[in-house]
Amino acid sequence: MTNMIFTYPRLLALLLLTCLLQEPAIGQKMQVTEVAPGVKKINVGQPDKFNPYSFCEEKPKVNAMQQLPAGKLPFDINNIVATINDRGVVVEVPLDGDEQLYGFGLQIGSFNQRGLRKKPIVNDNPLNDLGYTHGPTTLYLSNKGYGILINTSRYTTFYCGSTSKNTGAVITARQTNGGNSVEDLYANKGGSGGKVAADIPGAKGVEIYVFEGPDLLSAMQRYNLFSGGGAIPAIWGLGVKYRVKADFKQADVKKTAAYFRQHHIPVDVLGLEPRWQTTAYSCSYVWNKDFFPDPQNLIDSMKLQGYHINLWEHAFVNAASPLYTPLKNRSGNYLVWNGLVPDFADKAASKLFADYHENTFIKQGISGFKMDECDNSNLSYGNATWSFPEHSRFPSGIDGEQMHQLFGLLYQKAIYNVYKQNNTRTYLDVRASSTFASSYPAAIYSDTYDHDEYIRMITNSGFAGMIWSPEVRESNTVKDLMRRSQTAVLSAQALYNSWYLQNPPWLQINKEKNNRNELMADANKVEADVRQLLDFRMSLLPYLYNAFAEYHYKGIPPFRALVMDYPTDEKVYNISDEYMIGSGILAAPLTEKSDERKVYLPKGNWYDFNTGKKMEGGKTYTVSTGLTELPIFIKEGTILPLARPLEYVSPQSRFELTCYVYGDKASTSLFEDDGITFNYNQGQYNNITLSYQNGKGLVNRKGNYQTNRYTVAKWVKVK
Incomplete structure (x- = not known):
C-alpha cells in the first residue's frame, strides 16, 4: 500500500495537473431527444435565438424518414461532449482512425475533409481550402453512416481529427515520427486525433443534430427530409x-x-x-x-x-x-x-x-x-x-x-x-x-x-x-x-x-x-x-426531373459524389471529379487540359454511353470523349429515357421518349405532373415505372394526374 501514499508536494502537483487538463464548464446538462425518425437533438446551455433551424418553415417529411432503414451510430451518442467555457462552446464528437469526412457546405477547395481545419464562412471569393464558400453549412457526414450538424449561425471552426489533446501521457519522439530536419518538421506526420472538435466562440449554448444512417446516403437523405425535402424546380x-x-x-x-x-x-x-x-x-x-x-x-x-x-x-x-x-x-x-x-x-x-x-x-x-x-x-x-x-x-x-x-x-x-x-x-x-x-x-x-x-x-x-x-x-x-x-x-x-x-x-x-x-x-x-x-x-x-422528384420525396441528392453510393469502396474516398446523376448515370467531365482522363467505375457493370461498350466495375479506365459527346457511363440495370429534344418547355409540351435499356433486366421511374405548380402537394402527379425483361418493355403509370406528358416511342436494347 505504500506506493499509493502521496507526499504533499506530489499531491499538489497532481491536483495542479488535473486543473490544467480540465476545461472550466458551466451551464446545463446535455439533453438528448429524438425529433424525427433517425434524428436526435442534443441541447446544452442556452442556444442562440437566431440559429439556422429557427428559420426553417418546412416540416420534416416524417413518413419518408420512417421508410429509411434504421441507423445506428458507430459510437455512443453520450460520448458527444459539449463544453461551455468563457470563450464559448466546444463540441467534441468521436472519430475512428479510418473514418472519412465530407461536407461543410458547398466547398470549393477541398473534398475529403479528414485531417483538415475547416471554417465554413460565407464569402464571395473562397480562399484555398479554409472553408470559405458561397454555401457554408455546419453539417459534416461520415462514411461510417451518420451526419453531425451544429445548429449555429456563428463562425465555427471544425478540427476534423487534426488535433490531439494533452492528457498528461508521455509521448515519445518515435510515436510522433519526430525528427529535427526541416523536412521532418514540415511533414506533419503526427497521427490524427480521435475527435472532431467544433469551436463556437461567443455561444452560451448550442443544439447539435445527429442524423443516423445506417449509411452515408441515408444520413444525407435524413438531413434533406428533415429540411422539408429537396426542391423540385419548374x-x-x-x-x-x-x-x-x-x-x-x-x-x-x-x-x-x-x-x-x-x-x-x-x-x-x-x-x-x-x-x-x-x-x-x-x-x-x-x-x-x-x-x-x-x-x-x-x-x-x-x-x-x-x-x-x-x-x-x-x-x-x-x-x-x-x-x-x-x-x-x-x-x-x-x-x-x-x-x-x-x-x-x-x-x-x-x-x-x-x-x-x-x-x-x-x-x-x-x-x-x-x-x-x-x-x-x-x-x-x-x-x-x-x-x-x-x-x-x-x-x-x-x-x-x-x-x-x-x-x-x-x-x-x-x-x-x-x-x-x-x-x-x-x-x-x-x-x-x-x-x-x-x-x-x-x-x-x-x-x-x-x-x-x-x-x-x-x-x-x-x-x-x-x-x-x-x-x-x-x-x-x-x-x-x-x-x-x-x-x-x-x-x-x-x-x-x-x-x-x-x-x-x-x-x-x-x-x-x-x-x-x-x-x-x-x-x-x-x-x-x-x-x-x-x-x-x-x-x-x-x-x-425524376431525379429532383427523388430529391423531394426521398431526400436523395440528384447530383452526388460516388462515395455517397459506395461508402465502403476506399477507391472513391477522394474522387471529387466524378459524380452520380440520379441512380443510373456516372459523369466524369473533362477540362481543356486533356482529351482523355482516368475514370474509376465502382462495383458492378457499366456502359460507355458513346460507344455502348460494356465495362467491368471496380477498375480504372483511361477514356477519351469527343467535344460533342457526353462523358457519362450508364449503370447496368438502368433504363435511360431520352426525349426528342425541344427548343423550350411549355405547359403543353409532351415528351416523346426513346428508352435505352442497359442490361437484360432493367427499370427506372419517371415523375409526371404539370411541371409548373405545387399541385403535386395535393396528389396531382403520376409515378411511371419503366421496366424491361425478357426482351419486352413495359410502362406502368399510377397516380391522379390526368394528362400524359410522357409517351414511349421505342425501346432500344444496348448490346
Whole structure:
C-alpha cells in the first residue's frame, strides 16, 4: 500500500495537473431527444435565438424518414461532449482512425475533409481550402453512416481529427515520427486525433443534430427530409438559361431571343442583368425606361415565344427605391453601397420586400430572380470592404456575423415564398445559401471560374443540400468552351452567362472581338456543336426531373459524389471529379487540359454511353470523349429515357421518349405532373415505372394526374 501514499508536494502537483487538463464548464446538462425518425437533438446551455433551424418553415417529411432503414451510430451518442467555457462552446464528437469526412457546405477547395481545419464562412471569393464558400453549412457526414450538424449561425471552426489533446501521457519522439530536419518538421506526420472538435466562440449554448444512417446516403437523405425535402424546380428551369449582356436594351433582348429560335438553339430562360433598373448599386427595383420602355410588352412577347424572364438584383436598397422608406427602420445600422440592408430575420421586413416583388414583378410574369451579392466581401483581402461589418446590429436583434451566414438563405426564402403562395414554381439564382436550404429551388453561382473547382462543387453540392450552377462565360479556346458546356449540360442548371458579351460565346470566344462583332471563322460549326450538347440536355429533362422528384420525396441528392453510393469502396474516398446523376448515370467531365482522363467505375457493370461498350466495375479506365459527346457511363440495370429534344418547355409540351435499356433486366421511374405548380402537394402527379425483361418493355403509370406528358416511342436494347 505504500506506493499509493502521496507526499504533499506530489499531491499538489497532481491536483495542479488535473486543473490544467480540465476545461472550466458551466451551464446545463446535455439533453438528448429524438425529433424525427433517425434524428436526435442534443441541447446544452442556452442556444442562440437566431440559429439556422429557427428559420426553417418546412416540416420534416416524417413518413419518408420512417421508410429509411434504421441507423445506428458507430459510437455512443453520450460520448458527444459539449463544453461551455468563457470563450464559448466546444463540441467534441468521436472519430475512428479510418473514418472519412465530407461536407461543410458547398466547398470549393477541398473534398475529403479528414485531417483538415475547416471554417465554413460565407464569402464571395473562397480562399484555398479554409472553408470559405458561397454555401457554408455546419453539417459534416461520415462514411461510417451518420451526419453531425451544429445548429449555429456563428463562425465555427471544425478540427476534423487534426488535433490531439494533452492528457498528461508521455509521448515519445518515435510515436510522433519526430525528427529535427526541416523536412521532418514540415511533414506533419503526427497521427490524427480521435475527435472532431467544433469551436463556437461567443455561444452560451448550442443544439447539435445527429442524423443516423445506417449509411452515408441515408444520413444525407435524413438531413434533406428533415429540411422539408429537396426542391423540385419548374421543369422549364431544367432547360437552358442564357443571361444577356448587362447593357442590352429591350430591342437587343428581342433580337437575341429571335436569333435563338431562328437557329433552333434550345433556351428556356432569358436573364436580364443590372441595367434593367434605374440604379443597381444599390438597387432601385424600378424599370429603367430608357432601356426598357415597355417591360410588360417584353414579358408578354417573350412568353409567346416560350421564354421566361429572370431579373438580376441584390438586396441592398437604394434611396430612390419605393422600398427605402418602408424599410428604413427595419434595416441594419450600416449601409452597403449607400443602400439599406433589410433585416430579413424580421418577418415584417421580409414581407415588405417580398410584397413589393410580388406586386411589381411576379404578378406581371417575371419567372425568377438572380439574387447577387448576398455573400460577404472577400475575406482574404484587406481592401475588400463592400459588405456590412460583423458588428452590425439589426432591429430583430441579430448581429452582423450571424446575418452574413443567413443572409442569402433568408433572401431566397423571402422571394421563393411569394411564388409558392401563388402556386407557381420557379428556379432562382443565388450567390449564397446556408444550412437547411434543401427545399429552395435556387442554384448557387460564383464569380470564380476555375473549371476543376466547378466540377468539384457539383460533387460537394450533394453533401450540402444545395444546387450548384457551373455557368459558362468566355473561354480560352473552343475546346475550353465545349468542355465547359459539357459540364453545364451535366449539372443542375445549364447556364450561359453573357453579361459582358455582345454575342453568344460560341460565336466568338475572345471577349474583345466578341464585343466588336468579329465572329470566329468557324462560328457556325462551333454553334452546331454547342447545339448538339444542348439538345442532349433537353433530351435528358425527363430523367433529371425524376431525379429532383427523388430529391423531394426521398431526400436523395440528384447530383452526388460516388462515395455517397459506395461508402465502403476506399477507391472513391477522394474522387471529387466524378459524380452520380440520379441512380443510373456516372459523369466524369473533362477540362481543356486533356482529351482523355482516368475514370474509376465502382462495383458492378457499366456502359460507355458513346460507344455502348460494356465495362467491368471496380477498375480504372483511361477514356477519351469527343467535344460533342457526353462523358457519362450508364449503370447496368438502368433504363435511360431520352426525349426528342425541344427548343423550350411549355405547359403543353409532351415528351416523346426513346428508352435505352442497359442490361437484360432493367427499370427506372419517371415523375409526371404539370411541371409548373405545387399541385403535386395535393396528389396531382403520376409515378411511371419503366421496366424491361425478357426482351419486352413495359410502362406502368399510377397516380391522379390526368394528362400524359410522357409517351414511349421505342425501346432500344444496348448490346
